[in-house]
Amino acid sequence: MTGPVVEDYVKVIYAHTEWQAEPITSTALAARLGLAASSVTEMVKKLSTQGLVSHEPYGAIELTRDGTALALRMVRRHRLIETWLVQHFAYSWDEVHDEAEILEHALSDRLLDAIDDELGRPARDPHGDPIPSRDGSIVRPDAVLLADAPAGGRVVRISDRNPALLRELESRGVVLDAIVRPGDLGAEALASIWVATA
DSSP: OOHHHHHHHHHHHHHHHSOOOOOHHHHHHHHHTOHHHHHHHHHHHHHHHTTTTTOOOOOEEEOOOOOHHHHHHHHHHHHHHHHHHHHHHOOOOOTHHHHHHHTTTTTTTTHHHHHHTTTTTOSSSSSSSSOOOTOOOOOOOOOOGGGOTTTOOOEEEEEOOOHHHHHHHHHOOTTOOOOEEEEOOOHHTTEEEEOOOO
16 A cells, blocks of 8 residues: 555655665665654565565665556656646746645646646656656666766756755756856756766
């Protein structure tokens, strides 16, 4: 049985490893969710019992096949809603995350599919994160952190974790598909922007 809490957990676990390979720990998961470590430990045990994660005490937390399928379903919902809010309701890209966090649990699959069709089945959200298709498949662009691209490149993704940084970057013209170089930006931006270098 799933609900908003379970859905949020698997989505955060998935997001942690979407753009880097290091698996998430209970401590990191607690920090991302803003919860006490003891609460997270108990929930991870429940997720394991439900077959959504695999986890050994004091080890990394990894999604199972069922956990990944649920996470991709929630990621799809979240990213389509963000795109919908930007394109049809004039939200800015730094405002959509919190709104999507609420709506992703409330919209029916039928309405979500209608939104997807209305948007023309977009491949990415306003921050460049890929939107999973209806069947759960996902195509991630070949990209590296700007900090690891000495010559810079074309922006394909910008983390949405810091709304203030998003506003600053937009004011400087650093948006999706812009060409950027590491020397033009500060440390936080270098660790928040992914670029295609080819």
